[in-house]
Amino acid sequence: MAIIIKEVITKKDLLRWVRFPNDLYKNDEFFVPFLENDEIDTFTKDKNPSYEFCETKLFLAYKDGEIAGRIAGLINHAYNKKWKKNAIRFTRFDFIDDYEVSHALFEAVVKWGRERGFNEIMGPMGFNDTDHQGMLIYGYDQLNMSVTFYNHPYYMDHMERLGLTKAIDWIEYKIKCPAEPNPRIERLANRLLERGKYTVVTYTDRKTLYNDAFEAFEVVDKAEAVLFGTVPLTSAVIKNMIDNYIPLVDLDYICSVKDNDGHIVAFGVMVPSLAKAFKKANGRMFPFGIVHMLKALKSYNDTLEMYFVAVDPSHQTFGVPAILMDTLVRKCIENKVMYCETGPMLETNGAVHGMWKYFDKEQHKRRRCYSKLI
Secondary structure (H helix, E strand, O other), rough: OEEEEEEEHHHHHHHHHHHHHHHHHOOOOOOOOOOHHHHHHOOOOOHHHHOOOOEEEEEEEOOOOOEEEEEEEEEEEEEEEEEEOOOEEEEEEOOOOOHHHHHHHHHHHHHHHHOOOOEEEEEEEOOOOOOOOEEEEEOOOOOOOOOOOOOOOOOHHHHHHOEEEEEEEEEEEEEEOOOOOOOHHHHHHHHHHOOOOOOEEEEHHHHHHHHHHHHHHHHHHHHHHHOOOOOOOHHHHHHHHHHHHHOOOOOHHHHEEOOOOOOOOEEEEEEOOHHHHHHHHHHOOOOOOHHHHHHHHHHHEEEEEEEEEEEEEHHHOOOOOHHHHHHHHHHHHHHOEEEEOOOOEEEOHHHHHHHHHOOEEEEEEEEEEEEEEO
């Protein structure tokens, strides 16, 4: 039977589109589903401020009357303007191991891209650098993070058959928390703090964090500005992230560094891993998903996920990262954390990779952005 491609138009189709990976991976012990409500909001124009500079088309593939795959085409005008590109993106590309399915879905996005005058396709890439990106190509035997894609190994074969080639990779580390602070990092951090040029700020209430968060995300934006695929974070996007993250974060694992003028020059956020909670909830917040999430956030959790670690580029060579790292490591030791997962870091981002050279780490995952001229 021929593959039928259907554009997602209705709310019912959007829900089917969001839920498809949960069905595809329902027996996979390493897959962690996204929260359904978050994904629905991400692809709802009046919920996601990134639609100020993005357009999307979502497609479902049907085979023998059953959903067999999904994909989203995404035009990021801010990316094309910043990097002087003429590219369309794809994201949320999931499918059964059937090349007719993956090919039909991919061609639906390519067709839209050509109709709009684009000459390149790239992905998986999302709305901005805080969205999910990169196809897993190594680390299939590792539990997925709550903020990254998981996919079967056969996806790589399909990408090659579709004519896609590597654009760039992200790598991820699993870092073993040390039993005590690293002496070299500690000495450097203390020396900088004693000179009075910097102060470290930890948070005990969410109101103070909320007030600092806007400036902190400006640092994140500035630090990531030169990285592959990034787009400027608008004030609306920043506010949306803050409103989503502030209620969830554990204040123990957040800190910022300020210069002697009181300006934030570094910002770090780690969160108790929600991966197992999301898996138990099967991506649904209600009726019991919220219970699993609160338990993961409030009770002992031996693994943290690093959401943001950013230093203003003009302060990176002054040793400021040491202040950030020493503060967060001390809190991990105090709370008996065993592991931290870094999340995806561009393979070319030497400044970030250098931050982990003093730690016992394992590079346990790798993911890839593909591209192709169309």
